[in-house]
Amino acid sequence: MLSYALQACPAPAATHHIFCNANLSDIQSAVHIDLGPAVASGRTVPAIVQAMLELGEVLGRNLVIKAVFWSPAAVVSGYDYYAEAVPQYAQGAGFSALLCVGFDMSTTGVVETNGLAWLCDQELSFTHPQLPAHEAMRYVVRLVHDLATQGAYDRALELPGLHADEVVVVTPSPEEGTVNARLVTGKDAVNSAQ
Numbered sequence: 783m784l785s786y787a788l789q790a791c792p793a794p795a796a797t798h799h800i801f802c803n804a805n806l807s808d809i810q811s812a813v814h815i816d817l818g819p820a821v822a823s824g825r826t827v828p829a830i831v832q833a834m835l836e837l838g839e840v841l842g843r844n845l846v847i848k849a850v851f852w853s854p855a856a857v858v859s860g861y862d863y864y865a866e867a868v869p870q871y872a873q874g875a876g877f878s879a880l881l882c883v884g885f886d887m888s889t890t891g892v893v894e895t896n897g898l899a900w901l902c903d904q905e906l907s908f909t910h911p912q913l914p915a916h917e918a919m920r921y922v923v924r925l926v927h928d929l930a931t932q933g934a935y936d937r938a939l940e941l942p943g944l945h946a947d948e949v950v951v952v953t954p955s956p957e958e959g960t961v962n963a964r965l966v967t968g969k970d971a972v973n974s975a976q
Contacts, residue, residue: 794851796858797896798884804849806858812851813841825900828931832872835881839868855884855897877927885922887915893922899959904934910965920944925952925963935961943967 793806815834817824824830838850842861850864851857859881867878884896895906906929908922921944929935935954943949947968954961 794853794858795856796851797856798858800857800859800880801863802849802858802860804858804860806849809849813845813847815841826902826933831882831901831930835868835878836872839865850881852882852897854900855882855895857881857884857897876923877930879923879926879930882930883926885919887918893918895922895926898926898929902929902934904929904954904956904959904961906961906963908963908965911967913965921950921963921965925950929961 793809794812796806815838817830817834821830841847842850842865847861850859850861852859857880864881867881871878882901883898886894886896891910891912893906893908893910899905906922906925908918908925910918910921913921924944934956935952936956938951938953941950941952943965945967949966951964951966952961953963
């Protein structure tokens, strides 16, 4: 059963804009998709999240929408990008991280997520030795994919880095709803792996 309600609402308070040039203050109508109380815990089930994303793509195509707002992360994306990324994810590509997670790089050497906890009950903090932002995001997107599709980390572990001489040390704090990941390179990575 599908239920709906009509209501007036203000323009979304987006903090992250992803390939979106729509003027949010001009929005005259919106469609809100959410899980009802009986299935609210389904937000941590990848198949349910994928179905929600696909429903948004179908509704967007049929209603000719301009933007998609993902409220748990305050991310707004242009519909064209959304309509390209969601089917790719449904066909086996990586999780659509940019659509569903906000990223804060305001602290040097750290990338923090916002909204990831809605998908897996953990926010990520990734510490790295002064990598360029696009390089650091390669690690973060991989970790976000793992968290969104496999669930929260429940123990400390070491993951292979993107290069032979590095590891990513993951330390979850379930009681705080966070996971810290740290990129270790060179001799420190070899010592950490032993």
